[in-house]
Amino acid sequence: MKEVYFLRCRECGRRYANIPQSFCEECFSPLEVSYDYEALRQSVKREDLTHRAFNMWRYSEFLPLPAGFTPSQAIGGTPLIRSRKLGHQWGAKNIYFKNDAVCFPTLSFKDRVVATALASARRFGFQKIGCSSTGNLANAVAAQGAQQGFDTCVFVPADLEPAKILNTAVYGARIFRINGNYDHVNRLCTQIADRFRWGLVNVNLRPYYAEGSKTHGYEIAEQLGWELPDNVVVPMAGGSLIGKIAKAFCELAHLGWVEPKHVKFFGAQATGCSPIADGVKRNLARFEPQKPNTIARSLAIGNPADGPFALRLIRESGGWAEDISDPEIIDAIKLLAETEGIFAETAGGVTAGVTGKLIQQGRIKPDETTVVCITGNGLKTTDAIAADFPLTEAIAPRIEAFEAVIENRLGASVQA
């Protein structure tokens, strides 16, 4: 069967066959997977999904998967949770959290992108795979690489949180800690991909990798009853996810699976690494790279390659971008956990905190349907908040000891 997907340059439009390459040889702009949508329209109908399991593979026709591909794990299919308390606290009625903090198997949305990247790694015959990573991606590549029998090498900034390094090492991946920030690691990986025949998921396999993010968007639309939201708030690191959610919504509208709708895209960054938000707020034609300095390590990309596209999307959609400080990130992590029972990593704190700020600014209206994208789990970044939760004094296992402290602890008189 003829393949319905191919590569296309996002700037000059030049078309390429399916190859492990991420940039156009003419203008160096990123390549993206494009589809024969008329063929897609014939091959799958919305009703076909009724009998498929709720995970990312239910949208297989929309993904760049080689003929005969069989998924090895149920990835994605995460909850969309209607806010019960935090939205009310913000004065907004229709807030939803798309919770990829519980994405299978490594608790971040990176499981989705690695799934499509490894399908293409196999297709192109790579035995050695890897990535440059701020942590979550390394976890995902290591886990799926182990399960699928790849030889996995990951490259991370040397000062990455110990939990994220451990969560990668445990799968048997080879870890290369690089003295430098993520942008240095990324540059090195670009040179490695240039010199060695390795499948680096976010370098030479990047077009295929990035498509996996679309499933976060398809799920949002389906979970809203095949409707698009008014607003989406998305954390931005490299700036890819926000664009892929937009692409997912466009595709669904193009195929008639949802009513077309003008969705506003809002980007969230940490103030300590906010090149895209800064570009939006200062209305820059080109964003200015920054040296990251924030606890939101998974968003600490000072030179985001998809930044120009994110900037354009946010502007054209009528959205906005905001950033919050490290103390505000910690407050937002706690607020999200205390009100919604969702323990997000620092990036989730950024997204939740920025959402509150956007509502306060009046950029997100109280009646609008707003989806807040939580992309990683708080268990991975406990270091960031540990100091806020000192151990309480231990007491003897006797009822008298309990009675002695109970009033003190609960701050009110307590009756048995």
Add this chain to the structure above:
Amino acid sequence: MAITIEIPTAFRRFTDGVPKVDSGATTVAEALNDLTARYPALSRHVRDDQGQVRLFLNVYLNEEDIRFLGGESCPLKDGDRVLLVPSIAGG
């Protein structure tokens, strides 16, 4: 004085396969101009119609992106390496 300009594989079809060239340039701008003067076919791949370095091409002086060093006017010293690297993100 001599500096080295390193050329990524994707550009080498315009440089007859040459991976690096030596140059006597004293600024990054001069180095890029020297490179594109030697290999004119490379010119439009390095700069856009406005003469700016292409949006998705990053230029490094040794370990640092030139945008942190004042841009193309940044001076060069003997033994410096100028690298052209496509812009690729991850996370």
